[in-house]
Each structure stands twice: as structure tokens, then as C-alpha cells.
Amino acid sequence: MSRVVRIAAGQGFWGDWPEAPVRQVKGGPIDYLMMDYLAEVTMSIMQKQKSRDPKAGYARDFVPLMERILPDVVAKGIRVTSNAGGVNPRGCAEAILEVARKLGLKGKVRVGLVSGDDILARLDELIAKGHALTDMDTGRPLSDVRDRVLSANAYLGMAPVAEALDRGANVVVTGRVTDTGLTLGPLVHEFGWKHEDWDLIAAGTIAGHIIECGAQSSGGNLLRDWRKVKLENPGFPIAEAQADGTFVITKHPGTGGVVNLPSVTEQLVYEMGDPRNYITPDGIADFTTIQLRPAGRNRVAVSGIRGYPRTDKLKVSIAYFYGYKAVGTLVYAWPDAYDKAKRADHVLRARLHDLGLEFEEILTEFVGVDATHGRLAGPPSPDLAEVQLRVGVRAREKAPVERFTREIAPLVLTGPPSVTGFAGGRPAVEEIVAYWPALIDRNQIEPHVKVDVLEA
Amino acid sequence: MSPAKRTRLIQLRYLAHARSGDKGDTANVGLIALAPEFYPILVKEVTRTRVARHFRGMVSGVDRFELPNLNALNFLLHGALDGGGTISLKTDAQGKVYSTALLRMEIPVAPAVARTALARKS
Numbered sequence: 001m002s003r004v005v006r007i008a009a010g011q012g013f014w015g016d017w018p019e020a021p022v023r024q025v026k027g028g029p030i031d032y033l034m035m036d037y038l039a040e041v042t043m044s045i046m047q048k049q050k051s052r053d054p055k056a057g058y059a060r061d062f063v064p065l066m067e068r069i070l071p072d073v074v075a076k077g078i079r080v081t082s083n084a085g086g087v088n089p090r091g092c093a094e095a096i097l098e099v100a101r102k103l104g105l106k107g108k109v110r111v112g113l114v115s116g117d118d119i120l121a122r123l124d125e126l127i128a129k130g131h132a133l134t135d136m137d138t139g140r141p142l143s144d145v146r147d148r149v150l151s152a153n154a155y156l157g158m159a160p161v162a163e164a165l166d167r168g169a170n171v172v173v174t175g176r177v178t179d180t181g182l183t184l185g186p187l188v189h190e191f192g193w194k195h196e197d198w199d200l201i202a203a204g205t206i207a208g209h210i211i212e213c214g215a216q217s218s219g220g221n222l223l224r225d226w227r228k229v230k231l232e233n234p235g236f237p238i239a240e241a242q243a244d245g246t247f248v249i250t251k252h253p254g255t256g257g258v259v260n261l262p263s264v265t266e267q268l269v270y271e272m273g274d275p276r277n278y279i280t281p282d283g284i285a286d287f288t289t290i291q292l293r294p295a296g297r298n299r300v301a302v303s304g305i306r307g308y309p310r311t312d313k314l315k316v317s318i319a320y321f322y323g324y325k326a327v328g329t330l331v332y333a334w335p336d337a338y339d340k341a342k343r344a345d346h347v348l349r350a351r352l353h354d355l356g357l358e359f360e361e362i363l364t365e366f367v368g369v370d371a372t373h374g375r376l377a378g379p380p381s382p383d384l385a386e387v388q389l390r391v392g393v394r395a396r397e398k399a400p401v402e403r404f405t406r407e408i409a410p411l412v413l414t415g416p417p418s419v420t421g422f423a424g425g426r427p428a429v430e431e432i433v434a435y436w437p438a439l440i441d442r443n444q445i446e447p448h449v450k451v452d453v454l455e456a
Numbered sequence: 457m458s459p460a461k462r463t464r465l466i467q468l469r470y471l472a473h474a475r476s477g478d479k480g481d482t483a484n485v486g487l488i489a490l491a492p493e494f495y496p497i498l499v500k501e502v503t504r505t506r507v508a509r510h511f512r513g514m515v516s517g518v519d520r521f522e523l524p525n526l527n528a529l530n531f532l533l534h535g536a537l538d539g540g541g542t543i544s545l546k547t548d549a550q551g552k553v554y555s556t557a558l559l560r561m562e563i564p565v566a567p568a569v570a571r572t573a574l575a576r577k578s
Contacts, residue, residue, distance in 0.1 A: 041542055137480045223555065224473040224490070262473060262488070265526050269486020271477035272530050275521050288523050304525075322543060363538065363545040371547040373557045374514050392545030435541050437480065 005190045007183050007207070008238045011035040011082075012214025014042055014059050020214060020236045021065060025072045027252035030238060032186045033073070035082040036179040036212050037062065043176060044319030044433040046086035047120075047151035057088030063095045066171070070100060073170070074108045081161055081182040085173045087151060089115050093173045093454055100456035109456040112164025114174035116449035117153045119316065119440075126444060133316060133438040142438065148321040150433060154445045155315045157281030158204070159195065161185025163451045176317060180280055183208030183239065191243040195282070202285035202307025203245030205278070209285075210249055210267055210302070211237040217249065217267035219257030224266070230256040235298075246303040248295055259298040281315075281442075284308040314445050318436035323360070323396040326429050328408035329367075330389045331421030338380055340416040341366055341389040347415050348391060351407055357400040365390045388421065394432070401429050463564035470573040471565070472498060474555035481540035482532050483515075483551030485558045489527040490576065494569075498529055501563040507531055510561045531558065 008030040010021030014037040024033055037059040050057030062084035066073075073080060085092040093113040100109035119126065123146070127133065133142035133152075142149070153176035162185045164172045172185070184204035187193060193200045210217050215234040222229055235255025241247040251259050268287060272278075275287035284307055291304035332340040345364045352362070365371040367388035369380045380387075393404045405427045412419055468474075468487070471494045476485040487502065489495040499522060508518040516535030523530060537551055538544040548554070565573070 221475070223475065224488075265488050265528060266473065266475040266486065268526060269484070269488065269523075269528055269530055270475050271479060272484050272486055272521075273479060273532065275523050275530055288525055290525055292526070325545060327545065361538070361545060365547055367547065372553045373560065376510070376514075376557050376560050390547065394543070394545055432542050434543050435480070 002242050002244070004240045004242055005032070005187060006030045006238055006240050007032040007034055007186055007211065009034055009211035009214050009236045011037060012212065012216060013037065013039055014061070016214050018061070018065065022068055023233075023252070023255070024236055024238070025069045025076070025078060027235075027255065030078055033069075033078055033080045034182045034186075034211065035062070035080065035084065036182060037082065037084045038086065038176060038179075040317060040435045041319060041433055043087055043151045043153050043317060046088070047319070050087055055091050058086040058092035059084040062092065063099060066096055067099045067103065070103055070105060070109065074105055079165065079170045079172070079186065081172045081185060083174045083177045083179070083182060085114070085175045087118060087153070087175065089113055089173050089175045096171055096173065097454055097456045106456050109171060110169045111454045111456070112167065112169025112172040113452040113454060114156065114160040114164060114172065114177060114449070116445070117156045117176040119154055119445070120149070120152045123149065123152055126440070131440055131444065133318065133440065136437045136439065142318065142436065145320045145436065150319045150321060152316060152318045154440060155281055155317065156445075156449060157181045158185035158188055159282075160449050160451050162188040164453060165189035167451065167453045169453050178280055179212035180205045180208030181282065183211060184282060187241055196309070198283050198307035198309055199305060200245045201283040203247070203305040204241070205280050205282060205285045205307070206287070206290060206302065206305055207239040207241055207247050209278075210264060211239050213267060213270065215257055216270065217264055218251050218259050219263055222258070222263050222266060224262040229258050232256055245305060246301065248299050248301050250299045259300055261292055261294060261300060264292060264300045264302070279311060281310065283310045312442050313439040314442050316438045316440050318438060319433050320436055322432040322434035323394060324398045324401040324429055325392060325394040325432055326401050326405050326427045327390060327392040328405065328427040329421065330408065330411060330419050331386055332389065332416065333386050333418040333420065334384065337384045337387040337418070338366060338369055340418055341387045343416045344389050344411055344419070345391060348407060348411060352404065355403060357403055359393045359395045359400055361394045363392045398429060405429060462566065464567050464570040465562040465564055466570050466573060467559065468502065468561050468563060469559040470576065471563075472559065474559055476551050476553065476555035478537055478540060478551040481537050482534050483536040483554040485531045485533065485555050487529045487531065487558060490573075492527055494573070495524065495527040497563070497565055497569065501565070502529060502561070506563075507558065507561070510558070511536070
């Protein structure tokens with residue numbers, strides 16, 4: 001039988017179930033624990049934290065989590081890959097080394113540190129050299145918002161992750177490495193896949209895509225037959241991969257959730273664009289070639305995957321300051337709950353207008369009536385028990401948003417009757433950090449990518 | 457007999473399950489047949505034009521892709537998220553439940569298909 005490498009998903013996003021990585025490590029044999037922390041806007045939150053404290057700027061929860069699992073990780077020879085490093089992978093790596101020493105694991109933890117994705121300090125130089133970093137969605141050049149940019153990171157692929165593992169790291173900490181690169185890197189390292197074997201690169205990428213959102217491929221958020229899925233102790237997904245690029249998705253025995261064709265298929269189509277053209281820094285995967293087959297209880301076999309050469313561009317994730325928003329809510333009770341909520345919205349809007357406040361947008365939703373499906377939900381029952389009025393505003397300036405937050409509570413005594421649900425106080429004014437996706441020539445980034453291996 | 461008499465309208469929820477996500481201001485909905493024999497019906501009836509009509513006033517444009525290997529269609533609903541990401545004021549800023557909004561759509565199917573589909577527990 002050919003060799004199998006088991007890659008287990010431990011976190012699907014920053015804030016995912018804290019027990020999952022512990023149960024993945026303890027619940028059965030695995031070779032790698034992969035933990036994805038970075039969503040589109042996460043980097044800017046981390047950048048903000050780093051500007052206040054130079055030691056911050058990474059997923060801090062990763063450190064106490066590693067403290068819980070590191071003894072097992074070392075004892076069992078498991079290796080960890082994670083992009084928890086955010087905008088400060090060195091700070092994150094050093095925190096892990098400190099934890100290792102504290103646990104008496106000196107000499108047993110080698111942290112691979114991947115950097116070079118952060119191009120914030122290089123932006124002006126790149127723009128001056130003619131890289132416009134045009135917004136892929138709107139076509140605007142970055143110079144339009146240059147003075148408001150908070151973070152800028154190129155998406156790196158699997159290569160530095162594989163290199164860190166080749167050099168003996170057992171914990172790999174990165175900045176903006178793609179979610180899929182955290183799974184593909186170990187497979188390239190283990191099987192010695194050539195970086196230009198496009199079918200294998202696509203296969204490892206799709207394995208990564210299936211497990212990168214954690215339990216979303218093993219029963220979490222599964223619509224089909226959802227009543228039948230036990231979710232009290234969901235088993236997070238594990239990819240059991242072989243050198244030929246085929247793999248089985250499964251989970252540890254004795255866990256809840258489910259791995260079946262529907263659970264894997266729902267995850268495959270999640271956040272999908274053109275299925276023939278799934279672009280990563282490592283290559284292009286064709287989702288129309290994926291073959292799924294049931295392979296026993298909670299086991300789905302995946303094969304047939306084809307891929308195409310990588311492009312000469314890398315995606316850049318840029319975050320910039322946009323403006324302010326706030327959302328206020330109130331609950332109206334039976335009878336005529338919807339009519340009361342509508343009247344309150346009318347009154348509120350009239351008061352905002354009288355005050356001469358200017359907003360980019362005011363959005364009203366009636367939770368219980370139309371908040372999730374809009375007009376598709378049809379006319380509500382005349383006998384609704386309650387309706388939540390939810391009003392959001394957005395502006396470039398802070399003042400009108402701030403003033404709006406003081407107009408919600410007064411409705412309790414000055415608006416329509418049967419109103420409640422205002423326990424949280426005044427709504428908070430939130431700063432909006434917006435996302436600016438761009439492309440850059442690969443050769444502007446790759447020479448700057450660095451892999452260090454640090455020993456505890 | 458007119459086609460109207462030979463078919464029956466049923467909601468997509470009886471023929472498919474779905475998951476949705478976001479990319480900027482675009483929501484995607486992956487629509488997956490509940491049984492392989494339903495997939496050709498989805499391909500024929502859940503057209504780009506009909507989906508655009510279903511979501512009129514809510515999206516600015518629709519693209520459709522076919523994945524016969526997964527018995528699935530993928531729809532991109534452009535301009536669906538009030539600016540998307542952190543800019544959006546919507547409850548569903550990340551398009552997580554556009555999936556079930558699509559399952560509300562009704563399509564015409566043969567009476568025998570309707571009977572089979574409605575008999576399934578969903």
C-alpha cells in the first residue's frame with residue numbers, strides 16, 4: 001500500500017472553535033495540523049494592533065492554543081502549518097519559541113518563519129516603478145487611496161511552507177500565505193512533487209480548499225439533511241493524501257458531524273468563481289475535473305483533478321480606511337409589530353433628515369420579515385410576534401454617524417409603542433477598513449520571500 | 457396539450473441543496489442536485505436569465521457555470537452585497553444565505569418528477 005500523509009484542519013478562521021485543534025491532535029493519527037487564520041480584512045485589524053504595540057499584529061489566540069497542543073505535537077511528531085503570523089510572523093514565531101521553552105521542549109521545536117509578503121513599506125517604490133495596483137473590481141489605481149492604506153500583503157503560495165519543512169521546521173508560521181498553500185506545502189515536501197506538475201499542484205490545492213474552512217466540509221453549515229447531523233462534537237476534516245494526488249476526506253472516529261458527498265460538495269462550491277479557473281499562486285485548478293466517490297463511512301475519495309500552469313501575477317490584499325458606520329436595532333411586539341417597526345423607521349429617517357445629516361447610505365431591514373431574503377420572503381404574516389427594526393448608516397465623516405447613534409434610544413419614549421430590546425446601549429461607531437484586491441508581477445515579490453528556521 | 461398543463465411548478469428546495477459565499481460585492485451560490493436525475497432539469501430550467509429575474513432589484517448581473525461532475529451549477533450574483541465586505545450595511549453582508557434565497561425559486565417540472573421530489577424528506 002502506498003504511503004498516506006494525513007493533514008488535519010484545526011481552524012477555519014480566526015475565532016473558530018478552540019477545541020478543534022486539540023481534538024485533532026488527540027483523537028487519532030495525523031501527520032500535519034493545518035490552521036488557517038486569515039480572511040480578507042484580518043490583515044488590517046492586525047496592522048492596527050501592531051501600530052499600537054510593535055509586538056502585536058498576529059493571531060494572539062494561536063499562542064495559548066499552541067501551549068495546549070505543543071507537548072502532543074512534539075511527542076507524536078506532528079507538524080503544524082499556520083498563517084497565524086498575520087502582519088508580524090516574527091513576533092508570532094518568537095512567542096511560540098517562548099512557549100516551547102516554558103514547556104521544557106528546548107531543542108524539540110523548530111519554528112519555520114515565512115516572511116516577505118508584507119509590501120506596505122514598498123508601496124511607493126512599487127507605484128513609482130509603474131505598478132499601479134489597480135483595484136481588480138473597480139479598475140481604480142491605488143494612488144486614489146494611497147494615503148489611507150493600512151496594510152498591503154501579497155498572497156504567497158506553498159513554496160516557502162515546503163521549504164521550511166524541508167529545512168526541518170515542525171511548526172511553520174507565515175504571514176499572508178494562501179489557505180490552500182498550508183496544505184499543499186506539506187504534500188510537496190512529503191512527496192517531492194515538482195512545482196510544475198500542474199495536476200498534482202491542483203490536487204493538493206483542492207485538498208486544501210476542502211479542509212481550509214474547518215467543519216464546513218464535515219457537517220457544519222451543511223444544508224442537506226441538516227437535522228440528521230450531530231454537531232455537539234464536530235469532527236474537523238482530515239485529508240489522507242497519496243503521492244499520486246488522490247486523497248480521501250475523513251474525520252476522526254467517534255466524532256460528530258458527517259463526511260459524505262453532500263458535505264464535501266457544498267464546501268467545494270463555497271466562494272467559487274469560474275470553476276475551471278481557480279487561481280492560486282501555485283497554479284490553476286479545474287474544479288470540473290474533480291471526481292468524488294463514497295469510500296466507506298465518513299470517507300469520500302477525491303480523484304481525477306487536472307490543473308494548469310500558474311500565472312506570472314500574484315494577488316495583493318490591500319486594506320484602506322474608508323469611513324464610518326453604525327447599526328442600531330429595536331424590537332417591536334405584537335400586535336401589528338411590522339407596522340410599528342415601519343413607522344419607527346419613518347420617524348427616525350425624518351429626524352435624521354431634519355438634522356441635516358448626510359450619509360452615503362441608510363439601510364433599513366426588518367428582521368423577521370425581510371433581512372435575509374429581501375422581497376423574496378413575500379408579505380409577512382399579519383400576526384407576527386415581533387419584528388426587529390435594524391437601521392444601518394455609513395458616511396465618510398464620523399460626525400453624522402456619531403449623531404445617528406444618539407437617535408435610536410430616544411425612539412423608546414418618543415416613537416411608536418410596544419418597543420423593547422434596547423439593552424446594549426447606544427450603538428457603536430465602527431471604523432470601516434475596506435478591501436482592495438490587486439495584482440502584481442510575481443517577480444516583484446518572490447525575491448523578497450524569506451524562510452528562517454528558529455530553534456527553541 | 458399546452459406545456460403548462462404537462463408541468464407543475466415546484467420550489468428548487470425540493471430538487472437541490474445549496475451553499476453560498478462572497479467575493480467582494482459578488483455573492484456566489486452553488487446549487488447541487490439532490491439526486492443525479494435532477495441535474496439535467498436544473499441545467500435546463502435554472503437559467504442565467506431566470507435567476508436574474510428571480511433576484512431582480514437585488515443584483516446587478518448573473519453568471520452561471522456548470523459542474524456536471526458534481527451535479528452542480530455555480531451562480532455569481534454581482535452587486536448583491538451592498539458593497540460587500542466591511543462596507544456593506546446588510547445583515548447578510550457576506551452572502552451566506554443567498555443560497556436558500558435561490559431555493560425559493562419555482563421551476564416547471566413533469567408531474568412525475570414533482571411527485572418524486574416532494575416525497576423526499578428535506
